[in-house]
Amino acid sequence: MEHQHIEKKIIKKKVNQSGCCSAHEEHKHDDHDGHDHDHEHAADGSLFQMFLPAIISFILLLIGIAFDNYFPQSWFSGYVRIAWYVIAYLPVGLPVLKEAYESIMKGDIFSEFFLMCIATIGAFAIGEFPEGVAVMLFYTIGENFQGLAVSKAKSNIKSLLDQRPDEVTILEDNVATKIKASEAKIGAIIQLKAGEKLGLDGELLSDTASFNTAALTGESKPATKNKGETVLAGMINGNTVALVKVTAAYKDSKLSKILEMVQDAVTKKAPAELFIRKFAKIYTPIVVYLAIAICLLPMLFVEDYVFRDWLYRALVFLVISCPCALVISIPLGYFGGIGAASKNGILFKGSNFLDSIATIQNVVMDKTGTMTKGVFKVQEVIIQDGFDKEEILKLVNVLESQSTHPVATAIHNHVGMIDTSVELKNVEEISGHGLKAEINGKELHVGNFKLMDKFNISYNIDPNSVVYTIIAIAYDSKFAGYLTIADEIKEDAQEAVNKLKALGVKATMLSGDKTNVVQFVADKLGIKNAFGDLLPEDKVNKLNEIKAKNETVAFVGDGVNDAPVIALSTVGIAMGGLGSDATIETADIVIQDDKPSKIPMAINIGKQTKKIVWQNITLAFVVKAFVLILGAGGLATMWEAVFADVGVALLAILNAVRIQKMKF
Incomplete structure (x- = not known):
C-alpha cells in the first residue's frame, strides 16, 4: 500500500478534523495574549463530529445484536434485518469506500481501504452482517485515534512554532500605528506592551526588558535582555513597555526558518519508515493473493469443501493482514519524538x-x-614600555569594531566609546588568527600569537603560561602587549x-x-x-x-x-x-536555548523513539503472524481479526504517544 497516501490522509485530513492545524500557513488563530480560545472550542466540536459516525454505527450495531440474540423480534428478519445492518454500516463504511475508490483511481489498488472494503462487503455477502459492521466500525475508531495521536504530536510542535502575532504596533514620529507584522520593514520601531508577543526579530532599544522565552526554548525562567541585544519573534514581553528595532523581515525571522525546518522534517524519513513503505508495497498484494488462495485452493484438496466457510477464513485473513498498525504507528513514533524534542526546545x-x-x-x-x-570580560591589560596604554587601547577598540566576535564586544565594553576620528585602511580579517589594518601609516595587528608568528613579530612572553585567552597586540611591527580575556x-x-x-x-x-x-x-x-x-x-x-x-x-x-x-x-x-x-x-x-544539557537529552529522545518504534514493529508482526495462522486454519473469527488489526494498531499508537509524556 502507498505509505504517502496513508500519511496524507491521517496527518492532513484527520488532524484538520480534530481541530488541530496541519500546517502553519493553513490555520493560524493565535491572539495577542498567547491563547487560542476559538481554536480550543472548535477542537471540542470537531472531536464530537469526528466520532459521531462511529457512535451512530455503534448504537445501531448494539440494537441489531440485541434483536438477534437477546430480544428477538418477528419483524427483524429478511430484508429488514439486512437494511438495518446496511444503515449501521454506511456512516463508517462510506468514507472508507470513497478512499478505496480514490486510491484505485490513482493506481494504488492494494491499499488498506481496499482490504477493509473487500473484507466487510464479503462478510455481508455470506450473511455475517454484525461482523461486517463491527470490522468497519472498529477500523474507523482506530483511524480516529490515530488522527488524535498525530494531532497531539503536531500541537507540541505548533505550540513551539506558531507563536507570532498577526499585527505589531509601529512607532512613527511618536505616533503608534498597528500594521500587519508581515508589512513591517527593517529599521521600523516596534512598541511592545507588557504581555505582548514580539512579531519579528529585532534589537532591543530600551535599557532593559524581561522576556518569557518558553515558547522558543522550553525554558520557563524569564530572560533579561539589555539594550542592543537581540530579541526574537515569539518572545513575550514582561511587565514594562519595550522598544524594539526590526532587524529581519517577517519571512526571514529565526522562527520562520525553524518552522520551515520542522515542516521539512516530515519528508526526511528514518530507515524504519522507508523499510515499512517498501514492505507495505510488497506485503499487501501478497496477502490479497494469499486470501484468494485460502478461499479457492482448498477445493482441490478438501473433500467436504464449503465455499462459504473458506471465504470466511479468507476474509478473516484479509482483516488481520491490514498493515495499518505498522504504517501509521511507526511514523507516528518518529513524529512523537520530534514533538517531544520540540517541546523541550x-x-x-x-x-x-x-x-x-x-x-x-x-x-x-x-x-x-x-x-x-561566550560572554568575555577583559581581566588585565599588559602594555609594553614605550607604548601609550590609552592610545593603544583606543586603536585596538577601533579595529575590533570591525568584528562581531565576542572578544571584540569584551574589548569594546572595557575600553568604551569608539573614537570615530581614527581612520582605518586596508582592514583584513585573517581566519583563525585575528585582524590587521593600517592606521596613521603604521600596521596594527590584533589577534592570537599565531598572528604574531605569521608576521614575524617577536614577543617576550610565553603564551602558555597564561590560563586565560590572550589577545596579542602589535603596532608598527613591534609587540605592544596583550589583553587577557576570560569566558565563563x-x-x-x-x-x-x-x-x-x-x-x-x-x-x-x-x-x-x-x-x-x-x-x-x-x-x-x-x-x-x-x-x-x-x-x-x-x-x-x-x-x-x-x-x-x-x-x-x-x-x-x-x-x-x-x-x-x-x-x-x-x-x-x-x-x-x-x-x-x-x-x-x-x-x-x-x-x-544554547544549553549543553540538551545534547544528552536529544540523544536520549532519539534512543527512546527508536526503542518505541521497534517495540511497535515487533508487536505488530508477532500478533499478526499468530492470528494469521489461526485465521488460515479456521480457528480465528472476525472478532480476533479486529483485535489483530485495530487492537494492535491502538496498542502501537498508545505506545507511540507515550514518548510525549516522558521526562528527559
Whole structure:
C-alpha cells in the first residue's frame, strides 16, 4: 500500500478534523495574549463530529445484536434485518469506500481501504452482517485515534512554532500605528506592551526588558535582555513597555526558518519508515493473493469443501493482514519524538536524525558559546614600555569594531566609546588568527600569537603560561602587549558531560582558543580529549581522525567556522540562540536555548523513539503472524481479526504517544 497516501490522509485530513492545524500557513488563530480560545472550542466540536459516525454505527450495531440474540423480534428478519445492518454500516463504511475508490483511481489498488472494503462487503455477502459492521466500525475508531495521536504530536510542535502575532504596533514620529507584522520593514520601531508577543526579530532599544522565552526554548525562567541585544519573534514581553528595532523581515525571522525546518522534517524519513513503505508495497498484494488462495485452493484438496466457510477464513485473513498498525504507528513514533524534542526546545530537521543520534558514540564540541557562555570580560591589560596604554587601547577598540566576535564586544565594553576620528585602511580579517589594518601609516595587528608568528613579530612572553585567552597586540611591527580575556563555563555544562558519560558516549572538545585554556576548561568538566589552537581546517582533520576509528560523531558548535565540521559529522548540532545562521542552516539538530544539557537529552529522545518504534514493529508482526495462522486454519473469527488489526494498531499508537509524556 502507498505509505504517502496513508500519511496524507491521517496527518492532513484527520488532524484538520480534530481541530488541530496541519500546517502553519493553513490555520493560524493565535491572539495577542498567547491563547487560542476559538481554536480550543472548535477542537471540542470537531472531536464530537469526528466520532459521531462511529457512535451512530455503534448504537445501531448494539440494537441489531440485541434483536438477534437477546430480544428477538418477528419483524427483524429478511430484508429488514439486512437494511438495518446496511444503515449501521454506511456512516463508517462510506468514507472508507470513497478512499478505496480514490486510491484505485490513482493506481494504488492494494491499499488498506481496499482490504477493509473487500473484507466487510464479503462478510455481508455470506450473511455475517454484525461482523461486517463491527470490522468497519472498529477500523474507523482506530483511524480516529490515530488522527488524535498525530494531532497531539503536531500541537507540541505548533505550540513551539506558531507563536507570532498577526499585527505589531509601529512607532512613527511618536505616533503608534498597528500594521500587519508581515508589512513591517527593517529599521521600523516596534512598541511592545507588557504581555505582548514580539512579531519579528529585532534589537532591543530600551535599557532593559524581561522576556518569557518558553515558547522558543522550553525554558520557563524569564530572560533579561539589555539594550542592543537581540530579541526574537515569539518572545513575550514582561511587565514594562519595550522598544524594539526590526532587524529581519517577517519571512526571514529565526522562527520562520525553524518552522520551515520542522515542516521539512516530515519528508526526511528514518530507515524504519522507508523499510515499512517498501514492505507495505510488497506485503499487501501478497496477502490479497494469499486470501484468494485460502478461499479457492482448498477445493482441490478438501473433500467436504464449503465455499462459504473458506471465504470466511479468507476474509478473516484479509482483516488481520491490514498493515495499518505498522504504517501509521511507526511514523507516528518518529513524529512523537520530534514533538517531544520540540517541546523541550530541541529541533530535529528529520526523523532520520532521531535514528542517527541514537547511535552516537562520540560528541565533539566547540568550547566558546557551546560549553562556555561566550560572554568575555577583559581581566588585565599588559602594555609594553614605550607604548601609550590609552592610545593603544583606543586603536585596538577601533579595529575590533570591525568584528562581531565576542572578544571584540569584551574589548569594546572595557575600553568604551569608539573614537570615530581614527581612520582605518586596508582592514583584513585573517581566519583563525585575528585582524590587521593600517592606521596613521603604521600596521596594527590584533589577534592570537599565531598572528604574531605569521608576521614575524617577536614577543617576550610565553603564551602558555597564561590560563586565560590572550589577545596579542602589535603596532608598527613591534609587540605592544596583550589583553587577557576570560569566558565563563555554562551552569549546566558539567551536567551535560556527566549525562553523556552515563549514556556511554565519549566527549571531545575542539577549539580555536589557546590549548592551555581549552585544557583548563576540559579538566574542570572532566573531558579527557581536548584540543586547542585549531583553525577551521584543523577541526575538520581532527573530526576525520575520530571518524576513521569507525565512530559515529555528533559535532556541536555555534560559530560560522563550525559549519564545515557540522556538515561533515554524522549528526550536526547547532546552538540556536548564539549560533550563526550558516551553522543553524547546516546543522541537523538545533538547540534553541544554547544549553549543553540538551545534547544528552536529544540523544536520549532519539534512543527512546527508536526503542518505541521497534517495540511497535515487533508487536505488530508477532500478533499478526499468530492470528494469521489461526485465521488460515479456521480457528480465528472476525472478532480476533479486529483485535489483530485495530487492537494492535491502538496498542502501537498508545505506545507511540507515550514518548510525549516522558521526562528527559
